[in-house]
Amino acid sequence: MRNLVFSNNDYLIKDGCFYFFLRWKDFPLSAFFSSRELDFRQEKNYEYLCQKLGIERKDLILPEQRHSFHIEVIDFNWKKKKFVADALITQKPNIALAVLTADCFPVFLYEPIKKVIGIVHAGWRGTKAEILKKTIIKMQECFSINPGDLEIAFGPGIRECCYEVKDDLREYFFRHIQEREGKLFLNLKSANFEQLQSSGTKRENIIDSEFCSLCQNRDFFSFRKEGENSGRTVSVIMLRNK
Numbered sequence: 001m002r003n004l005v006f007s008n009n010d011y012l013i014k015d016g017c018f019y020f021f022l023r024w025k026d027f028p029l030s031a032f033f034s035s036r037e038l039d040f041r042q043e044k045n046y047e048y049l050c051q052k053l054g055i056e057r058k059d060l061i062l063p064e065q066r067h068s069f070h071i072e073v074i075d076f077n078w079k080k081k082k083f084v085a086d087a088l089i090t091q092k093p094n095i096a097l098a099v100l101t102a103d104c105f106p107v108f109l110y111e112p113i114k115k116v117i118g119i120v121h122a123g124w125r126g127t128k129a130e131i132l133k134k135t136i137i138k139m140q141e142c143f144s145i146n147p148g149d150l151e152i153a154f155g156p157g158i159r160e161c162c163y164e165v166k167d168d169l170r171e172y173f174f175r176h177i178q179e180r181e182g183k184l185f186l187n188l189k190s191a192n193f194e195q196l197q198s199s200g201t202k203r204e205n206i207i208d209s210e211f212c213s214l215c216q217n218r219d220f221f222s223f224r225k226e227g228e229n230s231g232r233t234v235s236v237i238m239l240r241n242k
């Protein structure tokens, strides 16, 4: 495991994970994503993670992800064992919300006034289904948050430098597709930025790790690069009791 390292960007690296963000360090919050030192297809890494977070395994909530727009609200009576969702929200402290990715984007959400957190798994299907926008609407409905108060962070994902797509995505994502040497490249982050903008969030509250999972494959897993056998990056957000 790497030792504690302060990088040039707004995070620190510790125990195989990139901790978001120095800007968030004073909040009663843990928010981070793993590096490829830890493959979260392996159960033993969850045990390690829970130990680091100081929680029991049952308090780490990991949905079955299906590129859907289903959002699960983890309230105080929540007890499901298995469920399908691509976004999770809660107001409950000491419950870790997690998603797995390998090229798709993990998006972290934190509203510091009502103290609500969320995490979203956004690949092209989820982005097309507007999962990020729908998650913010759900946070408004369930917890009366004001989107202008939301802090948002993007973890590692495949970027427009590497994300070659076929012509069938051109029509829907036309504002976010660039043509280079006869090939089409999708900028998923800008498509998600657009959803944030139309949801009433503030640009200055958005931070981006700027990692590309494919060209920075030395540090992160990439399904595009490694195929079926690619490992998985975990992204986690958890409120702490102060």
Ligand SMILES: [Zn+2]
Binding pocket: 158, 159, 160, 161, 162, 163, 212, 213, 214, 215, 216
């Ligand atoms: Zn790249």
